[in-house]
Amino acid sequence: MKKQSVTLVQVAAKAGVSVMTASRAMSGDGYVSEDTKAKVQAAAKALGYAPNALARVMKGGRTNVIGVVVNDLSSVVVNAFVSALTEEVRKYEMDLFIYNSVGQLDEQTQRRHSQLLHGLWDGLIYVLPRMTDEYLEALERSESPIVLVNFCRRETTLPVVQGDNFNAARDAVAGLISQGHKRIAFIKGTHWTGQSAERERGYRQAMADAHLQIDDHWVQQGTFSEQSGQEACARLLAHDARPTAIFCANDEMAIGCMNAARELNVQVPEELSLIGFDDVSAASIVRPQLTTMRHPLPLMAQAAVQELMRRILGQPGKRQRVEFPAEMVVRESTAPAAGTVTKRRTRKA
Amino acid sequence: MKKQSVTLVQVAAKAGVSVMTASRAMSGDGYVSEDTKAKVQAAAKALGYAPNALARVMKGGRTNVIGVVVNDLSSVVVNAFVSALTEEVRKYEMDLFIYNSVGQLDEQTQRRHSQLLHGLWDGLIYVLPRMTDEYLEALERSESPIVLVNFCRRETTLPVVQGDNFNAARDAVAGLISQGHKRIAFIKGTHWTGQSAERERGYRQAMADAHLQIDDHWVQQGTFSEQSGQEACARLLAHDARPTAIFCANDEMAIGCMNAARELNVQVPEELSLIGFDDVSAASIVRPQLTTMRHPLPLMAQAAVQELMRRILGQPGKRQRVEFPAEMVVRESTAPAAGTVTKRRTRKA
DNA sequence: GTGAAAGCGCTAACAT
């Protein structure tokens, strides 16, 4: 920082009072006569004075700034969540700064981010963090207010707000099963955040609940990208015994599946039902519109900020882990399995 | 800031040296014997010492952090640009923090953001800023390194990096005209950032260049949203003399046009050509895939960071305003006007 | 090579 142009000292000098009086006049607390207060504020305005937040912080004050660390800002879900956070922090008169870590948080980044832990922020929210165990331990040791969002890789003493991926996935697949599907495939994403694993667990549970065997090749590895979904789907459709439905660990991969289906002249949803996850905006743009699972991002943002503010204000934390149920958004990419007579149809007939 | 747990003083004590020696050992400059250096660093590691960036800054150091202020992070273009910036700043070993201003920057926000100008950041990038004149003037007076991106509302002494909206729009419309279109409509976006106005200027120029009259109702007001594009298109298609092509101020509105066309059973591109602007990811997801104009975001990010770093390092600024030409991305939503015999077709026939 | 002192801008705690 180059020397600050205009400081409290100068304001005080111009107003003809001590620095302390000026400080009191500006911050508003402590006893100052209305007279001097006005005088000081006039001087401040004339000089174009702006308080130095750093100095204030060094004395133990708050910055009224919350930091949020995300591992991939270009992800539509993350972006939507950050928007929800931005709105939410305003209710507490706080500001939000976003840091895009782009990948794994390790010791090296931690070194560079020491400032993240000390002073610049009143509190920190980690969204879908991918971090080494050392990093997490450092966070746990730190006394700064911290909230983790959608962190499910291992247990931690830090407060966690998350969407319930397991039950959402189970519901999605159970929905397909109730529409007569028996040959249901799953396309995984990368394992980094643990989200995909939870969704796979839900898939397997639903299949087990219905006493359906899972063929080895029904579980395909993807990378959360549209391209990877397209390739995985092509592999699935190449087999003799094609699945009649695919549950994808996210929407992008499901959209990739649509592309693959179109290329192979497989009709969606008549011949192939598709369910994605996340309800990104593209899900309602593609045709047929994509059926998908949606986390209640605004509620989750609210919970995360609430919990963080409690810690910032020194109030006791409430719950260690809160989990929110997802909502199923039924659109056009799912239909009863071909040749299936559902109850509704029976009634009609 | 609660008192920092472990400071240089403690490290120095543990290593049995003075604070100053410890400081030198950690930062690496100044003369320190290898011996003491190792001793100090060992002590630092053992204690889990992390330097306090704030204190360092207060003494005149750099934070190695660049701030970027955007007015709408949920915008796909802004998001893509921020990603490009994130990558770019890494080349300079800097970190990037993002602030989502969500709307107009005025005096009130300025008050709260004094910290933006002093100390926390080595430099600031404003992307597509919407700000009052007072705010801009404060920025111009400030001595902090600042770069504006895509700011075209009025002249300024600050360095500006921008995409050439005018020529891009002219090229887009000229392209339609060369395909035989004569009845070409334009859907504007909101006027806030001045982008839409530039694109409209390019549209009008191209029409004038080709001596084509613009019907009053061909220029429709939208809000950059898909919904608004759909409505505007419905209005355009309701007229007797329908346009054969629509140039939209952004992709979302063009996608809205597709929806309107589908509802009214108008074939795209056979009966209606569509061009958007920005090349957002949805542009290649919709069918038919959208023809659009693309700003060279990575190049622009590079230029912005370069210029900012020059100022941070105290080197002379290079150019005051740099403008980058856009690229036309031809996909499936444009075709020769119905009944037009283009040269290529003539040759075929 | 290493250390002591001063001070960045601000405010909490104590005087007056």
Added chain:
DNA sequence: ATGTTAGCGCTTTCAC
């Protein structure tokens, strides 16, 4: 109601 003192954690300056 106002002023004085001290100190947050660090680095620059100058002394040893």
